[in-house]
Amino acid sequence: MTKLMEWLSGLTVLGVLWATVTFDLLGLDPPEAVLQVSWPLPVFLLVALGCFSLGTVGYRVATFNDCQTAAAELQAQIREAKTDLQRKGLRF
Amino acid sequence: MASGVDQAVGMGLVGFSLLLFIYYTLWVIVLPFVDSDHVIHGYFLPREYSVILPGIAALLLVLFVGTFIALVMWKNRKPKKTQ
Numbered sequence: 001m002t003k004l005m006e007w008l009s010g011l012t013v014l015g016v017l018w019a020t021v022t023f024d025l026l027g028l029d030p031p032e033a034v035l036q037v038s039w040p041l042p043v044f045l046l047v048a049l050g051c052f053s054l055g056t057v058g059y060r061v062a063t064f065n066d067c068q069t070a071a072a073e074l075q076a077q078i079r080e081a082k083t084d085l086q087r088k089g090l091r092f
Numbered sequence: 093m094a095s096g097v098d099q100a101v102g103m104g105l106v107g108f109s110l111l112l113f114i115y116y117t118l119w120v121i122v123l124p125f126v127d128s129d130h131v132i133h134g135y136f137l138p139r140e141y142s143v144i145l146p147g148i149a150a151l152l153l154v155l156f157v158g159t160f161i162a163l164v165m166w167k168n169r170k171p172k173k174t175q
Contacts, residue, residue, distance in 0.1 A: 036124035036139065043143045044120045051113040058105025064094040 018042065116142070 001009075020026055022038045030038070082092065094102065119136050126132060 033124040037121055040120050040139065040143050043146050044116065047116055047146050048113060051109040051116075055106045055109035055113075058102045058109065060102070062094055062099045062102025062106070064098060064102075066094050066098075 018038065018041060021028075021030060022035065022041075024030065024035075086092065119139075119142050123133065123136060123139075
């Protein structure tokens with residue numbers, strides 16, 4: 001089974017479970033609080049995923065290992081290589 | 093070490109996403125189990141908005157991304173060469 005089919009079948013199973021609880025398809029009569037939590041649940045999971053992604057991006061930006069000296073050294077090496085190659089005839 | 097501005101922006105994003113997650117979790121998961129005459133209910137909009145507001149936000153996001161792509165493609169169009 002391809003990955004796409006795996007994900008789709010997983011999502012379908014979860015979707016059927018959610019619909020069964022939210023729309024009371026089996027006549028189980030869940031308590032009011034459970035219904036109130038259940039119907040926004042897909043949107044809640046999406047928002048939670050979005051918050052997690054945003055937080056991860058922010059954390060990675062804050063802890064990025066910036067090497068100033070290495071960056072300056074690399075720029076100098078690039079300029080050196082450019083002049084060297086231009087002298088040897090390569091046009092940029 | 094990331095620069096000072098980078099650290100501030102990064103930790104700001106972390107804090108913002110954490111606050112948003114906590115508020116939204118309280119709204120969707122916790123509030124239905126709290127008595128309807130508790131004072132905390134006054135800090136949250138009716139439940140319909142917990143689905144409508146993220147829907148509007150998603151729509152705006154798609155709008156911005158689409159507009160950005162359209163602008164970039166418009167700026168990079170090349171005129172046809174004439175022989």
